[in-house]
Amino acid sequence: MREIKFRCWIKKRNLMLNDVPFHHWYLDDDSVVIMQYTNLKDKNGKEIYEGDIFPYKGRNLVVRYELGAAVGHWFGSNEYIFFEHYANGDEVEVIGNIYENPELLKE
Numbered sequence: 001m002r003e004i005k006f007r008c009w010i011k012k013r014n015l016m017l018n019d020v021p022f023h024h025w026y027l028d029d030d031s032v033v034i035m036q037y038t039n040l041k042d043k044n045g046k047e048i049y050e051g052d053i054f055p056y057k058g059r060n061l062v063v064r065y066e067l068g069a070a071v072g073h074w075f076g077s078n079e080y081i082f083f084e085h086y087a088n089g090d091e092v093e094v095i096g097n098i099y100e101n102p103e104l105l106k107e
Contacts (some may be wrong), residue, residue, distance in 0.1 A: 002039045009033040009050055009099040018101060033099065038063060038070040042094045054103045056081070060095070060104050075105045090105045 005076055007018045011031045035050040052063045054072065061072035063082070071080040075098075096104050 003037060005037045007035050007037075009035070009051070014099075016097070035097075036065065040092075042092045044093060046094050048092070048094055049097070051097045051099060053096045053098060053101065054092050054094050062098055062105070089106065 006020055007016060008020050009016055009032070012071055013032065033051075038048045038049045038050070042054070048054075048063060048070075050065060050070075053060050054063070055061075056072060059074055062075050064071055064073045064080075066073070066080065068083055071082055073080040095101070098105065
């Protein structure tokens, strides 16, 4: 069974809160960004969430949900890979996320 959980980025405090309960009030608050757990882990056992960044073929990809699945998306592009087919191996390593490590998105 798929585990449903979330983390939140609190914009005003530059703070990531992990494993937070989902409440409807988050939806009306544009100072909070909600990221869903993909139910996948990287090669170090770290849980992979939307917004996480991982290297792939010399470029950094961002994890997103698209077309009903987790995908690795090249930032600033329409290119992506279906993450779930790739990520549960020993190859993926999360190196940061788009909020705490935006410098990782620069080409």
